[in-house]
Amino acid sequence: MANILAIDTSSAWCSVALSLEGQAVQFRHEAVTVGASQLLLPWIESLLSDAKSSLTDLDAIAVGIGPGAFTGVRLGVAAVQGLAVSQNIPVVPVCSLDAIAAQLLESAVFKSSHPQRLMIAIDARMEEVYWASYDIQEKRLPSRIGDIHLTKPEDLNLEGVQLLAGSALNAYNQSLPQFIGPIDPDVSISALGILKCAQQSLQDGAHCEVRQLEPLYVRDKVAFTTAEREEGKK
Known part of the structure; x- marks a missing residue:
């Protein structure tokens, strides 16, 4: 079993899961009112510390790349880019x-x-x-x-x-x-779903280098000019 850190910040929740061989999966998942930026890295550090492990023990880092909240998706991708680059760890992008x-x-x-x-x-x-x-x-x-x-x-x-x-x-x-x-109607995204997808992807040999990691934007445009809004009303 691969050692995987999985994170997701694409919704109104901050979610982190850590799966290490021979240990039960550790999981933190909480609603955030302001944003996950102040929680994500401390949570990751805490989970690794509790498991007496470090980034160097990971086989991959998985992240939810969207679609989802624009700022949250970018936060998750940026955090994983920083972590993965520091230790040259493969990454697994997962669609929400x-x-x-x-x-x-x-x-x-x-x-x-x-x-x-x-x-x-x-x-x-x-x-x-x-x-x-x-x-x-x-x-x-x-x-x-x-x-x-x-x-x-x-x-x-x-x-x-x-x-x-x-x-x-x-x-x-x-x-x-x-x-x-x-x-x-109640099922929603969490790092556990990211983890499940990453485990299968790694079994299939599917991962990427950190430089290839990018958000998945299904909606290309979120702001419109006045003329475009008026045209859409016709």
Whole structure:
């Protein structure tokens, strides 16, 4: 088993997990009101100290690269860049929706419904939703079908989906297409999902050098000129 530090700051939570061979996974996950910038590095130092370990013992550092909160994603990526460069540690970038899909496997809703295809849909703000569909594979994490989409809530393509999960269900309950099937509106991203994805990626030989690490921006533009806003109303 690889020694992995996993972090995520792409949401309103600061989340860190440490998996070392022969030890139970250490995990810290708390909502942050101002930001994770003052918590992240002290948490990492504390987890490594408690495990009587250091960065030099790590085989990889995994990080959530989004989509998610712009500032949070950049914070996580920058922190991992600094840590990885200092010790020349490989990094594993993990998509937020992939991590949520991995966590969903442990939920009671998933275990009771046994879906063959699921969708993760999360609130992207600005009356939009990030979403992706996944096939379920035996003894592996869910496999994403195609790209991550950014659409209006009503434009989700639910064809073939047997389980729908994510924060969009609460945020846009009245706007989503009708779905008759099990749902999990409460599952959200954490470093445990990042860790699960990183473990599989390393088993598959998939990681990258720190210089290749960058945020995943599905939304290309978050600010519009007055003319663009008026054009959008037409």
